[in-house]
């Protein structure tokens with residue numbers, strides 16, 4: 001593995017990350033075409049997942065692609081799906097070498113892309129920045145393997161872990177820089193999810209604002225009984241920005257129809273112990289194509305996700321303010337007796353964001 005290989009692969013990964021939140025149900029892949037150290041083409045999977053990255057980068061390179069190296073952040077696809085296989089496009093363009101970190105776990109590809117390239121006499125190099133690529137594409141891999149999206153749980157809290165005062169005052173605990181970052185996080189995910197309580201109390205819009213974006217993440221509210229206000233920001237904007245409501249099988253038929261009439265998509269999910277089964281909710285969301293979901297609370301849904309071991313990354317914004325024990329806790333009851341049972345995560349980043357602190361934690365392999 002040479003140094004230029006790492007450098008150009010880092011660029012392919014960065015291009016791929018740029019497409020996250022916009023390519024579902026497909027992975028956001030990056031591709032760079034390089035000859036004699038010069039970049040001839042670069043692309044990201046298009047919004048909506050097609051065209052794939054490789055044909056776009058090849059089109060930029062044109063005839064000059066002959067003899068070049070293609071850096072792709074995932075194994076090129078091998079199947080005739082909605083588009084012809086990228087492996088064939090690379091072969092036909094006369095690419096001499098393909099560098100890709102890891103196999104695509106889609107059963108239609110899974111090693112066959114690499115095999116087709118090798119059969120055509122193309123040198124294939126794998127493993128370059130594989131850990132980074134696996135992290136970037138974790139949502140797509142999880143959806144394919146376990147049928148559920150990657151889940152990020154975000155909490156903006158006081159020093160003592162509260163998200164509001166006892167009267168519900170929560171604006172604002174963290175500063176503008178942290179709040180801007182939350183908008184960037186929304187854009188980086190396929191969907192933003194909250195529980196019914198948060199939807200009722202905060203009347204949120206859950207859209208990405210002030211970043212000049214065209215494509216908005218899907219907004220999801222998990223509410224067993226659909227007892228949500230029909231006069232609300234979410235309802236008002238349901239035809240402009242997708243609004244999906246995950247509800248239980250016992251939700252009132254009239255409410256289901258009312259929300260459908262407003263333009264929401266209704267997703268019926270299973271129950272467990274008289275509550276929405278978050279495992280079932282995520283399965284349904286995975287089946288609908290979502291690869292990355294950002295949960296923004298409140299306490300009940302956060303606790304449910306944690307208790308079911310469904311959180312892949314925690315992102316905390318902590319402010320230098322204390323609210324006290326009567327304040328609203330960011331995470332509801334987990335019913336733990338012993339610390340050994342508490343969900344524990346591995347620290348991956350800390351950073352000051354204006355007057356607040358950002359901390360990110362990854363799920364430990366269990």
Ligand code: AOF
Nearest residue numbers: 029045052053076077081082083086106
């Ligand atoms: C690539 N390059 O940029 C992406 C790939 O339904 P289709 O035909 O679009 O195929 C979707 C599958 O293609 C998807 O499940 C994944 O395996 C792969 N995505 N492959 O060569 C790309 N986005």
Ligand code: ZN
Nearest residue numbers: 052077085086
């Ligand atoms: Zn492809």
